[in-house]
Amino acid sequence: METDVLLAQKGDKEAFSRLIEECQLTLYRVSKGILKDDTDCADAIQETILKSYHSIINLKQPKYFKTWLTRILINECNDILRKRKKIILLESVDDIGSSEENTEALIDLKLALSKLEYNHRTVLILFYYEEFSIKEIAQILKVREGTVKSRLNRARQKLSSVLNLYKDERGIENE
Incomplete structure (x- = not known):
């Protein structure tokens, strides 16, 4: 994963795609654990991917990519919750x-x-x-x-x- 992070930081779009594919289940699970609606999850994940793509160059330690990406996702989920003021329920184990x-x-x-x-x-x-x-x-x-x-x-x-x-x-x- 660290190799792909370094490549993505140099502009390799395929490397970034591999990173996202590797983390997609985690992104969904975490967003689903915070948000109720699949549409909200999709919005949070999409925003996370966009923000991470544009700011991956600023990631200082490639080994923390997944942690960094998850932090961005949680911030996005929290933004959605603040905007919609929804009660958080876990939809499905x-x-x-x-x-x-x-x-x-x-x-x-x-x-x-x-x-x-x-x-x-x-x-x-x-x-x-x-x-x-x-x-x-x-x-x-x-x-x-x-x-x-x-x-x-x-x-x-x-x-x-x-x-x-x-x-x-x-x-x-x-x-």
Whole structure:
């Protein structure tokens, strides 16, 4: 990836296209985790690609391309949310990488994630689904690593509580 970043910084359009293709699933998952509507996701991704294409020359460390691109995407998503003042809901767990059938557990997870605050849902998606490190998430969100750790901890606790409520409502015994 770093080679393609260096080529793209020198104006190689094919190298930039390869970079975007390599990151397209991440771009969709992250945008879908923040925005509800596929059209909004497409708008955010398109703006991200345009902005990154025009400013890739300013990227100082090629190894952080994916982190840098994700930060641009999150800013774009936040801009869309501010403009539309929408409530953020997670549309589908399947879109975030699950290949299993839509079971009750996945439905519960979808509902539980949608109940979490934006900051908690975002760190869960970046950490578990996109497998960014704590350090990378801190860079993406422009917060301290300790803040990411505490958000992850609180998000896990809240997610667990919500999932346990769903189990209790259906009468499923906790294991």
